[in-house]
Amino acid sequence: MKRKTRKAIRENLSSYAFLIPWLLGFFVLTLYPMAYSLYLSFTQYNILQPPKWTGLRNFFVMFAGDAQYPKDDRFLNSLLVTLRFVFISVPLKLVFALGVAVLMNRKLRLIPFYRAIYYIPTLLGGSVAIAVLWRRLFAGDGVLNTILRGLFKLDPPAWISNPKYALYTLMLLAVWQFGSPMIIFLAGLKQIPQEYYDASSVDGAGRTRQFFSITLPCLSPIIFFNLVMQMISAFQSFTQAFIISGGNGSPLDSTMFYSLYLYIKGFGFGEMGYASAMAWVLLIIIGALTALTFRASGSLVSYGSGE
Amino acid sequence: MNKRASGMLRAGYLNSLIIVLGLGMLYPILWLIAASFKETNAIFGDPGLIPKAFTLKNYVKGWSGIGIVGFSAFFRNSFFICALCVVANAVFCSLTAYAFARLRFAGRNIWFAILLITMMLPGHVTLIPRYIIFRSFHWIDTFLPLIVPKLFAVDAFFIFLLVQFIRSLPKELDESALIDGCGKFGIYWRIIIPLTVPALITTVLFTFLWTWDDFFNQLLYLNSPQRYTVPMGLRLFLDSSGVSSWGPMFAMSVLSLVPSFILFFSLQKYFVQGISTTGIKG
Structure with a gap:
């Protein structure tokens, strides 16, 4: 008996040896930093002096504020900008991804080639190079406006430097990168049995009807998966807004993404306690939205009966 | 015959629709490439894709960089960081994945659940304490904060990808190796690793691409231009130069996209596999 337990312990230890790095x-790099940033979120901290406990003040300043500690309007603005970005760009991205995937879900010889072409914006779109390009394309004297003026005799605004439109150029850039969900949708479409379609054609269903009655229900778990993944990553967008706005969310904070503001607060103004508090608020928002999506999906997503 | 002809016609329509849409999507990138070969005064607002006067001046000027640091230094730094991250991720993520997929130990399910949770965690909640830790090591303005975390298998995405792959391998191979006297490490090294090559390639690919394009961490940790990477170099270009240097800027932008492009086209099928198993973010 004793020998057996000793052997089991040795077995366990030699397995755990493989897990040591992780x-x-x-x-050291996840749990402790999380706990520490939670602590910092209740403090005032500028990295040079030790953190000073301020209780809930950071959160108070974000959402309420009073005469002594005025409300930080830029925070709520950055949250709203980000929410608008997420709620417009993510659904559009998924619609495009699904549309192109359905278009490509045929027996065409060139599918791998087409798939590659449509994935290229996703491959390159996250880079600084493309953000720089975007700034040029949508500038007042940029390519888009030259086309609009020359071909359509319009008088278009300077998209990038107009606070009304700047965010839309960022949304367009995000939607343009629909390659990953597209590939996932394509893989999902291949899993739907052809018999479903054959049987429904016999019953006289047209293509539109088939799409809504077969394709969408069968794909619903994948749509849901893509929605959650894209939402989580859209909330954290940083690089494109940083480059396109010149690092300060301009014009007039209209492209001040949450991550960008967090970076500016923490590393520009040295308010690391406040930035930590922002990080935790972000975690809670993402968690809540994910949970809500799970909830809502319960009635909408069908995982098949498994028969 | 008639039916077949109409089918071919439909396929033709479909093909042309896909191609036209695809070209529309690629237009910005094609324009970028064209602009990098145009004279600077011809770049502004010229929507054409074929330069009227073809020039390589932008590349020459861009490569010499700004001030004392040339673009070759930025590329060297980027490649150096990417190479180390790629190796570290391949080794340590596969080691961890092997343990989760094959070894039995107390608490395995709990640890695996924790791994999945860390996959969804926004990096912001660890950002500032990590910065404080690395600062206390005097690692600011070195490559270490960008590389060292990879030695601890922090990219849970790849562990998950590799676990899924290793689980799909037949267990009989391990068992026969065990009978032949292979230890746990022997099985990992001789049996699992050679069979996991496709998933390892996916890991290597995405590690390279993400590290190559990673701007946030480099912005955070690198301060002096000699240590700048390609994205940081582009940003320096953007900030420090006026209207006159859009040409060189575009030329260097094109160069910065070349490595990702080559990798993608030479290893396309691994991309598809990586994306469809983990839903890797775009």
């Missing part, structure tokens, strides 16, 4: 990383 476990160390988890404790």
Whole structure:
């Protein structure tokens, strides 16, 4: 009996040896930093002096504020800008991804080639190079406006430097990168049995009817998966807004993404306690939205009966 | 015969629709490439894709960089960081994945659940304490904060990808190796690793691409231009130069996209696999 337990312990230890790097990383680079940033979110901290406990003040300043600690309007603005970005760009991205995937879900010889072409914007779109390009394309004297003026005799605004439109150029850039959900949709479409379509054609269903009665229900778990993944990553967008706005969310904070404001607060103004508080608010918002999506999906998503 | 002809016609329509849409999507990138070969005064607002006067001046001027640091230094730095991250991720993520997929130990399910949770966690909640930790090590303005975390398998996405892949391998191979006297490490090294090559390639690919394009961490940790990477170099260009240097800027932008482009076209099928198993973010 005793020998057996000793053997089991040795077995366990030799397995855990393989996990040491990851476990160390988890404790030192994830768990401890999380706990520490939670602590910092209740303090005032500028990295040079030790943190000063201020209780809930950081959160108070974000959402309420009073005469002594005025409300930080830029915070709510950055949250609203980000929410608008997420709620417009993510659904549009998924619609495009699904549309192109359905278009490509045929027996065409060139599918791998087409798939590659449509993935290129996603491959390159996250880079600084493309953000720089975007700034040029949508500038007042940029390519888009030259086309609009020359071909359609319009008088278009300077998209990038107009606070009314700047955010839309960022949304367009995000939607343009629909390659990943497209590939996932394509893989999902291949899983739908052809018999469903054959049977429904016999019953006289047209293509539109088939799309809504077969394709969408069968794909619903994948749509849901894509929605959650894209939402989580859209909330964290940073690089494109940073480059296109010149690092300060301009014009007039209209492209001040949440991550950008967090960076500016923490590393520009040295308000690291406040930035930590923002990080935790972001975590809670993302968590809540994900949970809500899970909830809502319960009635909409069909995982098949497994028969 | 008639039916077949109409089918071919439809396929033709479909093909042309896909191609026209695709070209529309690629237009910005094609324009960028064209602009990098145009004279600077011809770049503004010229929507054409074929330069009227073809020039390589932009590339020459861009490569010499700004001030004392040339673009070759930025490329060297980027490649150096990427190479180390790629190796570290391949080794440590596969080691961790092997443990989760094959080894039995107390608490395995709990640890695996934790791994999945860390996959969804926004990096912001660890950002500032990590910065404080690395600062206390005097690692600011070095490459270490960009590379060292990879030695601890922090990219849970790849662990998950590799776990899924290793689980799909037949277990009989491990068992026969065990009978032949292979230890746990022997099985990992001789059996699992050679069979996991496709998933390892996916890991290597995405590690390279994300590290190559990663701007946020480089912005955070690198301060002096000699240590700048390609994205930071482009940003320096953007900030420090006026209207006159859009040409060189575009030329360097094109160069910065070349490595991703080559990798993508030479290893396309691994991309598709990586994206469809983990839903990797775009």
